[in-house]
Amino acid sequence: LDYQHVQVPFEITLWIMLASLAKIGFHLYNKLPSVVPESCLLIFVGLIMGGIIYGLNDRSPPVMDSDIFFLYLLPPIVLDAGYFMPSRPFFENIGTILLYAVVGTIWNVFGIGFSLYGICQVKAFRLQDVSLLHNLLFGSLIAAVDPVAVLAVFEEIHVNEKLHILVFGESLLNDAVTVVLYKLFRSFCEMPTIKSVDVFAGIGKFFVVGLGGVLVGLSFGFTAAFTTRFTKDIRVIEPLFVFLYSYLSYLTAEMFHLSGIVAIISCAMGMKRYVEANISLKSHTTVKYFMKMWSSVSDTLIFIFLGVSTIGDNHEWNWPYICFTVIFCLIWRALGVLVLTFFVNRFHVNTITSKDQFIIAYGGLRGAICFSLVFLLPDFHRKKLFIAATTVVILFTVFIQGMTIRPLVDLLAVKRKRESAPTVGEQIHIRFLDHLLAGIEDISGHWGQYYWKDKLEYFNSKYLQKILLREYDQPKSSIVLLYEKLERKHAIELAQAGQLGHWPAHPSFLCSAFLCSSSNRTVITDQKLEDSPNPDVLDNMQEILARNLYRIRRTGPAYNRHTLPGDSEHAKEILILRHKSL
């Protein structure tokens, strides 16, 4: 027996296997996942595992290594989040998201830091040795809302798209702020005196870290798109480039102390559109499914490790400090959301309701990022107290808030995600309004959202697409393509209904009628429904129409890590495959 030799890969494989089997186990009983979020169950498994290891070895089980977390476990999750990010709601709310992520996080950091410092001044609590800087440092790591925890909970409760993107976007983009504040306070802790220059340099760093991340990400994203132009003869390794370039963007950003999360998200969002057009359909399926699989496993491992790392004796228990930490986290977040939303609502027609505000404040879950950051703290005599407080905050938010948020959403009747796809009418109206608003902004000289979107689209089709796409052609033949698709769909429907040969109408009739006018359309629809009452025929046609005539601004489905776009994609792939084989 030679265990030493294979130890590293063997143990990694076993941990992944444990995580996957735990996942299977939960889903064997259908009722369990509908009551308790998976993240809680996984932490629970981790706690048991940690307890067993502790009991057997009589020493603390190994804690999750911060390097492993930041270098190997976090990137797949963020990549997946960025790649499947619904871009329209994200960019429509980018201002609000940034406000929450930047101002909100700073607010929380200083709020929590100063009020905990106040608590430390009470003599009865015996905390006078914790300085203001240490409290602010602790505040900077505990204030960050965790994307992994938010995703795990929010993808199960199906709130409306805007609310989802506000919380999720904030959790992703606050990374830049957290990185800056955490490193700033950490370096202040080690400095003998702090000059005002250092403070201003810190403020300047925000922009460097955030915008630098975006730049690194976009440059890697465009390089990835450019590379996939040349993979025509070796389809086999196409999916690799998506993973390699995005991972490189993350590592490069980390190397230069920029925000890795921001970088990988920019990279994924930048490359997606071009890579999808360049690589083959099968490669794209592989990319999608592998990304989902990988992020799902990473996420499972993170929660299990979180549970395992909780067990052990690296905690220092101090009731007042820990309780007040939890309370201040809740209070300052609630206050921050209230104040910021007040300003946001003054400048927007589409306001954020008070129910939404409550869910935003309540959905500020903490997770593995805080946990890894607290272990990265330099050694000082109260580090174990901070570890204990962080662990309690994470467990409190994941267990108490995570388990009660679903009943609360039901109770408050928060607006849910709409399940049905938008109708053709809606889509045409949205597109019409986009153009109209871009025109109005252009004429009135107001350079707003729509104006820039229009300009960006122009720049994209004029320059970027020509460089990054392998086969660049204007979608001028979309009507012809649509006709062919409808023809084929029609034939399949007929064959399924067993009516091939008996059907009186010419195949192009349906299609042309559909394209001509709405009155005609109703006629043919009624006729069709009489013969075979198939309601999803209409839905599918609407979708085909929408995708072809309205390729650019289609509304993506809300983000969910565990599912993939469903049957409608199937139908599309069938037709495209079929078309290619001709």
Add this chain to the structure above:
Amino acid sequence: LDYQHVQVPFEITLWIMLASLAKIGFHLYNKLPSVVPESCLLIFVGLIMGGIIYGLNDRSPPVMDSDIFFLYLLPPIVLDAGYFMPSRPFFENIGTILLYAVVGTIWNVFGIGFSLYGICQVKAFRLQDVSLLHNLLFGSLIAAVDPVAVLAVFEEIHVNEKLHILVFGESLLNDAVTVVLYKLFRSFCEMPTIKSVDVFAGIGKFFVVGLGGVLVGLSFGFTAAFTTRFTKDIRVIEPLFVFLYSYLSYLTAEMFHLSGIVAIISCAMGMKRYVEANISLKSHTTVKYFMKMWSSVSDTLIFIFLGVSTIGDNHEWNWPYICFTVIFCLIWRALGVLVLTFFVNRFHVNTITSKDQFIIAYGGLRGAICFSLVFLLPDFHRKKLFIAATTVVILFTVFIQGMTIRPLVDLLAVKRKRESAPTVGEQIHIRFLDHLLAGIEDISGHWGQYYWKDKLEYFNSKYLQKILLREYDQPKSSIVLLYEKLERKHAIELAQAGQLGHWPAHPSFLCSAFLCSSSNRTVITDQKLEDSPNPDVLDNMQEILARNLYRIRRTGPAYNRHTLPGDSEHAKEILILRHKSL
């Protein structure tokens, strides 16, 4: 700049990126890959890289770590090879393959070892300090034909299926023999005296290492199949189990000093059939494509590292030893193939021609396995000589033999792989003969290949399938399914030809005619061809018929690492997808 922090993942990613970009580079010029095998080009890139590193640092570039090779680079390639192994030709020739792999390898080891020892006795060569045991140890590592090198060359020359599986199967299965002999001689080198007991124990080990590997592999394979029964609700992580269990089988086998290659191949071949039936179609696509991608990247990295490791000053040059090593490798392999084939041909009707024998002998390429084994040798004063000799043999076989084998195959007019799929007639005949032979063997009491195959199939459908498959049902509705499929295909064809509505025949006409009799079939075929001359309609229908009526014993396509089963699979997937969506 904090390079230290991200160094490990960053450098790994960069190496993979270099490998992938090198691959893209070769394929940009279409003529290059058709003349020079990719493996040669990659070694060449590696040599250049090694030269640059050597020039810049003025010290030897890092050699490929044997642990990295055996634990991380080799398993994906072997897994891919095992998973896509065409099982019918493999099992039909298993006896011959085993003879080549076991007896042939032992023959080569002792032949090369003793004759090199003879060379060492010549005083003029100054090699008298190399003992017999060291020569045998060297023989045991240099005799092993390398699956990675064989695959890289043979998948480009498209020889007939039997020849391909003979060379490739041998290269895979000789791992067990190599492991045993290598470890045996290595322990003998360190022992003061060798007892005859040790020799017999060594012979016993062959069976333990080989059969142990098969057992470990099969048990993990069946566990994997069993696990995928329960993944219905979490399709996302299905592909993971294929990779996890096969990797675990490899690691477990390595841990117990069994043959990891044999284990992972048994695991892959054992699980494939059941896993494919259990997991979703998309998961299966992901498994297939990711496996191809991964093995392709591993293979690229191995050849590049081989090139890099060649540069440096860990070689001791001795002309006679190195030249005679190359000559003996060629001579003993040629002799071994001649002698063994003589015996094989006496017991088989379907003999191996002398052309085939030449290609088998000539295709005995050495590669990274020898290279890793020679670096694993215990330190002794002539290790550098062995390293030099191994490097020369590898470069000679990969460059000289690898580049000349294609012209030789052309020159000798070796029987090629048939490109077209077998006709329905052929398939029915093959199936008929299988049953007939199984019956004859059963009656005559001769327990041959067909008898065991029949029994295994019975055991499989009676017990294994019930345990391992999620939805176990007899394929009794295959005629109905076929009818539906043909109906749908027909409709699509019509729509494509723009003839929907004008076609006079009832859709089921074509199908029923096809199923009834051959005379009827010719009539309808002629009629169809008159209207739209579409020859692949017939081909596709033959395939559908064959797959449905003859699901079990279909002949797989020859193995090729860089391509996937083509359009016929597409068509099948389309129909299955379509059918599921109904």
